[in-house]
Amino acid sequence: MSRVNTVLGPIPTEELGFVAVHEHIGYGMPGCELDTKWWKTPEERYEETVPKLRRFHEYGGGTFVDATGICNGRDVDYYKSLAARTGVHIVACTGFVGGDTALAFFARASVEYLTRQFVHEITVGIGDTGSKAGIIKVGVSRGFRMTDLDKRIYRAAARAAVTTGVPIFTHLAVDSEPAIDIFREEGLSLDRVLFGHADDGVSQGKVRDTEIADQGGRIGFDTFGYDLELPDPPFWGRPRKERLDHLLRFIRGGYLDRVLASADANCSPLGWPGVKGHTVNYLFEELIPDLREAGIDEATITTLFVDNPASFLTIQS
Template sequence: MSKVNTVLGAIPAEELGVVAVHEHIGYGMPGSELDTKWWASPEERYAETVPKLRKFHEYGGGTFVDVTGICNGRDVDYYKSLSAKTGVHIVACTGFVGGDTALPFFARASVEYLAEHFVHEITEGIGRTGSRAGVIKVGVSRGGRMTELDKRIYRAAARAALTTGVPILTHLAIDAENAIAIFNEEGLPLDRVLFGHADDGVNAEKTRDTWIAKQGGRVGFDTFGYETELEDPPFWARPRKERLDHFLRFILTEGFLGQALASADANCSPLGWPGVKGHTVNYIFEDLIPDLRAAGVDEATIRTLFVENPADFLTIRN
């Protein structure tokens, strides 16, 4: 039987429902806990996050994949409480958002150590929480090219994915040639990798989304809602119509529906920074799905994007 690791235990993939595949309960850079201006208390974070997850559940959302890596504010006991309170399945990750977010202990580690650590968090549990990671996060450090540390992390992730059967999700789809070379060297099928942020406003023009798909990889359009039309848009924002047209072209005109996944990459309660006002995971239901319907996308296609593709991706294969 197919299964997926959630923070409250493994469940059949068929029970995931509508999946937000690239999101954050609370993300911050290492050291953000020392910030004195934007840091919220646990009570404030809880009060800010619960209504968003409850609304997600009311809209029909089933599963929230938190891809906040090691060193970036990952708090699995907190996720367990949120999941029990709201009824939303939460999938936690192992791995790193990028090598430049790995604290020195991990930055100095070997490929073998990193792979062993990822495997432990997937098969035994994260710390003393008893919860097992359901996806491995990797990423490209600032600068747009993989560093040597990034490459070690990607290689370790590939080995852990092969050992455990869980998939890999990347932060940015840039420098995909190096990433795919590593995955190929390690013998990891590319349908076990979701190359994320193919649609963000900084890197979209440099991201070879169709090439990645032709190699067999999955492609994430997962910064929906970060729009230049916002009152105070972030630097990675993009015009709403331009992003939607890009997505429609990829899934319909270019024919890569089976390899596409979508999400909002929203932060329920940002750590150490103010966040983007008004942007939540519920953009998926409040704006994105209505935009898809208005563009003539049928319900079967919407189900493929938000139910079938993520269930297939997240299913443990071993």
């Protein structure tokens, strides 16, 4: 039986439904929990998060993939309570958003140690939660070039993916050449890797998206909603139409089976104010209507949000 690990246990792939493949329950940089300016009580986090997940479920959302890596506010017991309360399947990840978010203990670790860490969290569980990770997060550190630590993390992730059958998604799709070399050296098919944030504003001109797709990789258009039209847009924002047109060119250029889309929103940001009004529900409230208006049919929308994520997330054992 094909299956995917969620925080409440493995489920058949067919039960995933509509998938938001790159989101955050709450993301923050290491140490943000010590800053009293931004500290939130569990009650405050619930008040921010539960309505967003319930609305997602009401719209028809089935699965929320949390991209918050080790050291960035990952809280699996909290995810379990949210999943039970809202009916949304939540997939937790192992791995790191980037080498520059790994605390010193992990930054000094060997590839072998990191591999064991990832495999344990996928096959045994994360801490004492009893929940198994369903995906591995890796990322390119600030500066748009992979550091030596990034490369160690990518190699460990590749080994863990080959061993366990779970996929990998990346923070940023820049500097993809060394990543692809590492995945190939470790025997990992690029079909098991989602190169994320190919659509964000700061990555443009640095991402070889069609080249990655031509080699078998998957491409994440997963920063929808971070629009420069916002009153206070983030530095990675991009004009709404420009991002949409990028996705449309990719779909119409014959790459539909390589594309996954998401919003990369924070339900309750940790250590920073977040982007006001931006939630996972942008997918239903703005993106899908934009796609329909552009002439994209329902079958293609289903491919983007149901079929492609199911294929990607299924454990390949």
